[in-house]
Amino acid sequence: MPESIKLAAFCGSLRKGSFNRMALQAFIERAPKDMTIDTIEIGDWPLYNADIQAQGFPDKVQAAQKTILAADGVLFVTPEYNYGISGVLKNAIDWLSRMTPQPFAGKTIGLFGASGGALGTARAQYQLRQTLVFLDGRPINKPEVMIGVAQSKFVDGKLTDEATGKLLVDFGVALALAIRQAKAAATVK
Structure with a gap:
């Protein structure tokens, strides 16, 4: 039986009824059986401010860093606002990027998103x-x-x-494979 995989997941939309929250839930329901997913809520983080950082990183930011460091990979589910990622998601990334150790370095990452437009979240993902x-x-x-x-x-x-559901299943398999390959490569060093 394969070793279990832990993901830390971010949803870049705050609205409870957002398509991205629905898509994240759909992925969780279709994820490989050996994958666990911890969702990190980011809606109440303060806006990044170096003056706040100088006083110490907020507790929720520190907890998120620990969750990511303990995870095998990270999942971002992003909406697209004005051809880009949401401000709340960028804010979370900005906070976490200033921590030591920086938790995204070397992590296998999956990303997807949903929108009402024909292109989905292509620009935001890029x-x-x-x-x-x-x-x-x-x-x-x-x-x-x-x-x-x-x-x-x-x-x-x-x-x-059904086609989107199948795509999410395939995505989960590909993400698990990439994580396992990264883990195997790390043991060779």
Whole structure:
């Protein structure tokens, strides 16, 4: 039996009924059986401010860092606002990026998102990939999951689109494989 995998997950949307929260839940329901997912809530973090940092990192930021460091990988589920990631998600990344150790470095990362537009969250995901390069995160490349026209794929908070469900299953398998490969490579060193 394969060793279990722990993910730390972020949802970049604060709205309880958001398509991204629904998509994260749909992924959790379809994740490989040996994968556990800890969702980190970021809605009540203060805006990043070096003056606050000088007083000490907020407790929730410190707890998130510990969760990520203990995880095998990180999952970002991002909406797209004005061709980019949400401010609340960027704020969380900005806080965590200033910690020592910086928790995203060397981590296998999965990302996907849902929106009402035809392109899903393509632009936001590409922007997030740029940020992750700087942070030395290791995002998987395939499959790309950009859930477009999300209003037609969820009913009463549940994913009803079979093709998207299959894509989330494939994504979970690919993410688990990438994490296992990274772990195996780390033991060789």
